[in-house]
Amino acid sequence: MADFIKGGVCAAQGFQAAGIHVGVKTHASWKKDVALIVSDVECTAAAVFTKNVVKAAPIRVDKAHLADGKARAILANSGNANACAPSGEENAMRMCAAAAKAIGCKTEDVLVSSTGVIGQRLNVEAIEDGMPELRAALERSAEASDAAAHAIMTTDTIKKEAAVETVIDGKTVRLGGIAKGSGMIHPNMGTMLCFITTDCAISPEMIKAALLEVVRVSFNRISVDGDTSTNDTCCILANGLAGNHPITAADQAGYTAFREALESLCIKLAMEMASDGEGAKHLIICDVSGAKSVESAETIAKSVISSTLTKAAIFGADANWGRVLCAMGYSGETFDPDKVAVCFSSSAGTVKVCEDGRGLAFDEDLAKKVLSEHDVQIQITMDEGGASCTCWGCDITYDYIKINGDYRT
Amino acid sequence: MADFIKGGVCAAQGFQAAGIHVGVKTHASWKKDVALIVSDVECTAAAVFTKNVVKAAPIRVDKAHLADGKARAILANSGNANACAPSGEENAMRMCAAAAKAIGCKTEDVLVSSTGVIGQRLNVEAIEDGMPELRAALERSAEASDAAAHAIMTTDTIKKEAAVETVIDGKTVRLGGIAKGSGMIHPNMGTMLCFITTDCAISPEMIKAALLEVVRVSFNRISVDGDTSTNDTCCILANGLAGNHPITAADQAGYTAFREALESLCIKLAMEMASDGEGAKHLIICDVSGAKSVESAETIAKSVISSTLTKAAIFGADANWGRVLCAMGYSGETFDPDKVAVCFSSSAGTVKVCEDGRGLAFDEDLAKKVLSEHDVQIQITMDEGGASCTCWGCDITYDYIKINGDYRT
Numbered sequence A, B: 001m002a003d004f005i006k007g008g009v010c011a012a013q014g015f016q017a018a019g020i021h022v023g024v025k026t027h028a029s030w031k032k033d034v035a036l037i038v039s040d041v042e043c044t045a046a047a048v049f050t051k052n053v054v055k056a057a058p059i060r061v062d063k064a065h066l067a068d069g070k071a072r073a074i075l076a077n078s079g080n081a082n083a084c085a086p087s088g089e090e091n092a093m094r095m096c097a098a099a100a101k102a103i104g105c106k107t108e109d110v111l112v113s114s115t116g117v118i119g120q121r122l123n124v125e126a127i128e129d130g131m132p133e134l135r136a137a138l139e140r141s142a143e144a145s146d147a148a149a150h151a152i153m154t155t156d157t158i159k160k161e162a163a164v165e166t167v168i169d170g171k172t173v174r175l176g177g178i179a180k181g182s183g184m185i186h187p188n189m190g191t192m193l194c195f196i197t198t199d200c201a202i203s204p205e206m207i208k209a210a211l212l213e214v215v216r217v218s219f220n221r222i223s224v225d226g227d228t229s230t231n232d233t234c235c236i237l238a239n240g241l242a243g244n245h246p247i248t249a250a251d252q253a254g255y256t257a258f259r260e261a262l263e264s265l266c267i268k269l270a271m272e273m274a275s276d277g278e279g280a281k282h283l284i285i286c287d288v289s290g291a292k293s294v295e296s297a298e299t300i301a302k303s304v305i306s307s308t309l310t311k312a313a314i315f316g317a318d319a320n321w322g323r324v325l326c327a328m329g330y331s332g333e334t335f336d337p338d339k340v341a342v343c344f345s346s347s348a349g350t351v352k353v354c355e356d357g358r359g360l361a362f363d364e365d366l367a368k369k370v371l372s373e374h375d376v377q378i379q380i381t382m383d384e385g386g387a388s389c390t391c392w393g394c395d396i397t398y399d400y401i402k403i404n405g406d407y408r409t
Helices: A057-065 A088-103 A124-137 A142-151 A204-217 A253-275 A294-306 A308-315 A321-329 A364-372 A398-405 B057-065 B088-103 B124-137 B142-151 B204-217 B253-275 B294-306 B308-315 B321-329 B364-372 B398-405
Strands: A003-005 A015-020 A034-049 A070-080 A110-117 A160-168 A171-181 A192-198 A233-238 A283-291 A341-346 A349-355 A375-381 A387-394 B003-005 B015-020 B034-049 B070-080 B110-117 B160-168 B171-181 B192-198 B233-238 B283-291 B341-346 B349-355 B375-381 B387-394
Touching: A015 A124, A015 A142, A034 A057, A034 A124, A034 A142, A034 A192, A034 A204, A057 A088, A057 A110, A057 A233, A070 A088, A070 A142, A070 A192, A070 A233, A088 A110, A088 A124, A110 A192, A110 A233, A142 A160, A142 A171, A160 A253, A171 A253, A192 A253, A204 A233, A204 A253, A253 A283, A253 A387, A283 A294, A283 A308, A294 A308, A294 A321, A294 A375, A294 A387, A308 A321, A321 A341, A321 A349, A321 A375, A341 A364, A349 A364, A398 B398, B015 B124, B015 B142, B034 B057, B034 B124, B034 B142, B034 B192, B034 B204, B057 B088, B057 B110, B057 B233, B070 B088, B070 B142, B070 B192, B070 B233, B088 B110, B088 B124, B110 B192, B110 B233, B142 B160, B142 B171, B160 B253, B171 B253, B192 B253, B204 B233, B204 B253, B253 B283, B253 B387, B283 B294, B283 B308, B294 B308, B294 B321, B294 B375, B294 B387, B308 B321, B321 B341, B321 B349, B321 B375, B341 B364, B349 B364
Parallel strands: A070 A110, A192 A233, A283 A375, B070 B110, B192 B233, B283 B375
Antiparallel strands: A003 A160, A015 A034, A034 A070, A034 A233, A160 A171, A171 A192, A283 A387, A341 A349, A341 A375, B003 B160, B015 B034, B034 B070, B034 B233, B160 B171, B171 B192, B283 B387, B341 B349, B341 B375
């Protein structure tokens, strides 16, 4: 079992971080807009990117830089997505070159990420000019990880940061991550950035396998508004300083322990993202059980958490379970609607509202209380098989519209 | 060419309509909640229903009643969807029986529709008790069609009603329709009801073919919030009183004229629905051209009009074209993003904001003016082929959240 610890991306041995304001965000000089994460030694590295056909320039650069499965640093900016923007790849490469020069490594060992407005030229000069200050701010501390976590935020209202510790071959192995994601989060990597560091010794093949497995059951099971972004990136650096016997195959005990620790970390960060959906007042946890397969359960749970009408009902603390059934029904999955049961539950209690596909009489006052809690669970039971899945989403609020009605200015 | 005329569902010869309050809507005694449309003689009939796996009881009844391709009347209520509700089919059948008795036809010649809250028992007694009054209110007049159009409204803010006239075999043929639809409208028949009457003489096979063809290019190209409903129904009655040579094959000139008239009618009603999306302030018209196929153009256009972020940008009159490209990118279609151009246009002018997949400098003041009009066009040009498609949607506003945050009370 992995235990949660402090320290974020600086929890693992041999990692330093920094986050400062250099001027990419022009309207808010007090807001950090560039983050740097550096390992003392070369790392095995892997990443998962957006499936959007329109891909931001940094993603194209990162793919090339990850061809050898190695990297040493991650440089990220907020305030500009460097997507559909003039000189996109050139500017992404200039970011890598500036970081490489500052820390003394090859340009190809730097990964780069951007998040913010699409279609405007990135002020790469500000990042280049700020590099000495960013380099000077690097340190291995909880504060440094915190600064980096803040520097990648856009409309996020809370920073997302977590770290876990596990034991492999008698050695303490740590994993830490920072993430951003608020609007546009959706299954298949809606705009989210997540940077993970670990001191585990693990081969490029196995770190990639672990990351793919874990992203599928964490970040790909959240949704804020159904839009997926041009910039989504989840990457991991592993520097091996924990001294465990290097993981090179999936049947090693160490691999299972590592994968479980990574899963705990990513589910924690994913839930924080869903919970911080733009303007969101509620985290919605949708559990589907009795499905014919995990895929079927996941499709149904995602349809429910993505339904704008269900999200609006949760915002209003309205036990409108008909919308839950309706969203299940248009998910594309087949099931017997006459064998569906639905409960709403939270720390305030549990209300069963539907059984055998029909409405039950229920205590409306209790339902209101249950749905007024921050974390609200929608529990769906079907009679199709033994598979289950949990997905996470959030409600839709006036503030979502406000935040997104005029984002560019 | 079909010309728009007055009269709604009473425009065609031999049709009467009525709309009154009987008590299904308990919170608003002044709001009509039951509509009846009756033909003087038996009609050929066809319908298209929701693809949602969870289907309301009236839909199951209608499918049985349409097995012979004949019908004489449509009875519809608002205020309760009779979906996932106790005694659903029994109550839908009781509605048919009551109407059949009142107008003197077979129960199987009555079609039934319901719209409103899911999961609560329908007050069918109120409909039965109100039947004599509803029967007495039947007449062939623009006022009667208006009353029926109002009686099927739920959160709709404007009634949807249209009629067209064309000439087939030297005979004047009229088609008229009423519709409701506001929340949950989406491609593949989100909660919408549409009832069409015509005096055209046409076989059951050909009226079904025409309806399927036309629904695909009208109602299935609109979206309000991505949710599709349990109750969607579009049905048509044709009583043959126009006296044209009966249409029995697709290669008859009459069929083309009829189909075109039906298309004009349905596109008009579909645009009114999109325009009246819950809380909407803008109609969004998305034109995609240069696509490799109509299907590809349609998938891309639907992805854009369904994107919550694009809808929020139009609400804010923000020329955030990056979100348009982003929505194109996650549509599932492949295309070269570097060959995409985007314009925003309206009666206030046209602003080109993106060319070759890159942002252009544009006049922000003009863009604001263009996007402040009610009808806003998003024109997307690609370089994949010669196909094009238009889809219709609306913006998302504070009022959408308000309307849907507490719908049941």
